[in-house]
Amino acid sequence: TxxxxxxxxxxxxxxxxxxxxxxxxxxxxxxxxxxxxxxxxxxxxxxxxxxxxxxxxxxxxxxxxxxxxxxxxxxxxxxxxxxxxxxxxxGKKIILALDTVKNLADEEMKVVVDPEKGVRRITKLMDPA
Known part of the structure; x- marks a missing residue:
């Protein structure tokens, strides 16, 4: 990095x-x-x-x-x-890079995105499927 x-x-x-x-x-x-x-x-x-x-x-x-x-x-x-x-x-305040290709495991952060409202949730506490 x-x-x-x-x-x-x-x-x-x-x-x-x-x-x-x-x-x-x-x-x-x-x-x-x-x-x-x-x-x-x-x-x-x-x-x-x-x-x-x-x-x-x-x-x-x-x-x-x-x-x-x-x-x-x-x-x-x-x-x-x-x-x-x-x-x-x-005027962009926050820009978030997301990997939409990789399969995620339990310990990885997951992101829920709404196309209209943007990021709705970032958590590990979600089914990786």
Whole structure:
């Protein structure tokens, strides 16, 4: 993901760290050097107790100028960031990349979309079928 961010021209990245955050702190300088990015690490001390929404809350100050949110446990091609950046503008506040091809398992996030109203629900608590 950091490689994708660098490839699309981003220069600053905030990473919310929690579980095993020490490993990220130890590699911060090496990651900055490798990808040419300025990394800001933000602690979520409740990462193992609370959900992703709390991680966003921890990083709220970093979100003020816009954000591409990527979970650390996902892998995707750089075309995802390219498409998201190209879709900005025209008053759009939130743009969400969805994989509509992959078969999902129980632990993966599912999204319910209404063609007229947009995203209606994002949850793991849904039958993946």
């Amino acid at each position: 950091l490689g994708n961010f660098a490839e699309v021209g981003l220069t600053e990245v905030a990473i919310i760290v929690g579980y095993r955050k020490e490993a990220v702190y130890e590699r911060k300088a090496a990651l900055e050097q490798k990808y040419g990015l300025k990394l800001t690490l933000i602690d979520n001390d409740k990462a193992e107790e609370w959900n992703n929404a709390y991680s966003l809350w921890c990083g709220r100050d970093a979100l003020k100028d816009g954000v591409i949110l990527a979970n650390g446990d996902t892998v995707h091609p750089v075309s995802v960031e390219q498409t998201l950046l190209a879709a900005r503008g025209d």
